[in-house]
Amino acid sequence: METRNIFLNISPLDHRYSLSESAVFDSLSVYISEQAAVMSCAEAEVALIKAHLSIRNQLNSETEKILDNVAKTIDPSVVYKEEEKTKHFIRALVNVMKTMVPEDIAPLVHLGATSVDILDTALSMRVRDCIQQVVLPLLKELETKLCQIAAREAETPQVGRTHGQHAVPITFGFAIAEYVSRLGKSILEIEVRSNELKGKLAGPVGAYNGSSMIVKDPEDLEKRYLSYLGLEPSEHSTQLVEPEYLLRLLLECNVAFGIIANLADDLRNLQRSELGEVFEYFSSTQVGSSTMPQKRNPWNSEHVKSLWKAFAPRVMTFFMDQISEHQRDLSNSASQRFVADYIAGFSLAVARMKSVVSGLQADKEGMSKNLSNAGGKVKGGVLAEPAYILLAEAGVSDGHEVIRKITLEAEETGASFYDVLKKHTETFNKITTQLKELGVADAESFFAEPARYRGLAAEKAKKLAEKYATLMKN
Numbered sequence: 001m002e003t004r005n006i007f008l009n010i011s012p013l014d015h016r017y018s019l020s021e022s023a024v025f026d027s028l029s030v031y032i033s034e035q036a037a038v039m040s041c042a043e044a045e046v047a048l049i050k051a052h053l054s055i056r057n058q059l060n061s062e063t064e065k066i067l068d069n070v071a072k073t074i075d076p077s078v079v080y081k082e083e084e085k086t087k088h089f090i091r092a093l094v095n096v097m098k099t100m101v102p103e104d105i106a107p108l109v110h111l112g113a114t115s116v117d118i119l120d121t122a123l124s125m126r127v128r129d130c131i132q133q134v135v136l137p138l139l140k141e142l143e144t145k146l147c148q149i150a151a152r153e154a155e156t157p158q159v160g161r162t163h164g165q166h167a168v169p170i171t172f173g174f175a176i177a178e179y180v181s182r183l184g185k186s187i188l189e190i191e192v193r194s195n196e197l198k199g200k201l202a203g204p205v206g207a208y209n210g211s212s213m214i215v216k217d218p219e220d221l222e223k224r225y226l227s228y229l230g231l232e233p234s235e236h237s238t239q240l241v242e243p244e245y246l247l248r249l250l251l252e253c254n255v256a257f258g259i260i261a262n263l264a265d266d267l268r269n270l271q272r273s274e275l276g277e278v279f280e281y282f283s284s285t286q287v288g289s290s291t292m293p294q295k296r297n298p299w300n301s302e303h304v305k306s307l308w309k310a311f312a313p314r315v316m317t318f319f320m321d322q323i324s325e326h327q328r329d330l331s332n333s334a335s336q337r338f339v340a341d342y343i344a345g346f347s348l349a350v351a352r353m354k355s356v357v358s359g360l361q362a363d364k365e366g367m368s369k370n371l372s373n374a375g376g377k378v379k380g381g382v383l384a385e386p387a388y389i390l391l392a393e394a395g396v397s398d399g400h401e402v403i404r405k406i407t408l409e410a411e412e413t414g415a416s417f418y419d420v421l422k423k424h425t426e427t428f429n430k431i432t433t434q435l436k437e438l439g440v441a442d443a444e445s446f447f448a449e450p451a452r453y454r455g456l457a458a459e460k461a462k463k464l465a466e467k468y469a470t471l472m473k474n
Helices: 015-021 022-032 032-053 062-071 078-084 089-098 115-152 172-194 218-227 245-268 299-320 335-358 365-370 381-393 399-413 417-423 425-437 442-450 455-474
Strands: 157-162 166-170
Touching: 015 022, 022 032, 022 115, 022 335, 032 062, 032 078, 032 089, 032 115, 078 089, 089 115, 089 381, 089 417, 115 172, 115 245, 115 455, 157 172, 157 365, 166 172, 166 381, 166 455, 172 245, 172 417, 172 455, 245 299, 245 335, 299 442, 381 417, 381 442, 399 417, 399 442, 417 425, 417 442, 425 442
Parallel strands: none
Antiparallel strands: 157 166
């Protein structure tokens, strides 16, 4: 078959990403390239031959070796050439395989199967193997790196934000632990779903019509066939495997994709000039702008979000592939081919996110500065919440209004929240007494240091980092 210049390819996956993420692209190609599709169908056909021979007590190690070699050496270009004659891919594959197996075995090639018995089974096998051998290892590496950051930065003070506004203090490790938890659960779910993919050997309408003419127990033949491929039968098949097995796996991948895109967006925003709280690794030869030499754009994080925008909407097609008229129509024959593109796009985004967090550093000086200045127009104003809560605990029913007036006074005078609070001696003493009852050390200076008001941020960060780091190892 003619080899095409890489720069004449149409999909960006096959030129830009195959070059910039060559290792990931190469590992994906083993499972979801067109060559992999042909070879997996050949492997399914070989499994069917083995199933027939095992029922006949004619399968031995030498024959298995011959058959396995057929699956490994099938030439996709030869199959494609044959397809030009047959106008049918599986029939072309069968014709080629009949010339490759021993003559006495040739009648068993594709015996009792319909095309989709091979196609759906091979797709399940390819997707399962790609997810387990490529996607999950990438996800687990990313998750492990996030665990390391969450643990490392568990004590690093940072201002929390809601609605894009300063809220109350947290730690950077706590902010990352959000993604540790969300992504960790999704990874575990993807792992489960990948093991639930099914195959079939139930014939044109799923009722085992053809195989019932060959064996007394068609379901036994189906189980034998699928056992060679590490799969189990779909509980109920038409000509198709029930689509929900694959759908649920792809949907969970999309859940993980959204989590990663959310992380990318947060990291991108934290790199804004006016925030300056984190920075990505920037090589000595890297260029941030074609015209502004000083710029260091967060392009990797933006790249991840852009891939998400391109591929996440494809879940609509996955849902649409649930529907087939009666026992089967061909309305998913084209759309289902793009499952490979989705998995590739997702994997490339995970790989890029992994490179982002691998070189990610907290700008502790920037975080400290932003936290000190947090609270709108009032320096230290983020501590208005604990002041109000402690005052209410001290029995002051209108504590919220008392603290609100103190923040207004601080805003009008330009003084810090702490300095104005101290001037209101009675209020300050009640609040300090409450702090002492809670066992807070150096209670009098608590409101001078916003970073001390962080709740369980550090503890949660460490706990989640340890939990998911252990789960990823297991």
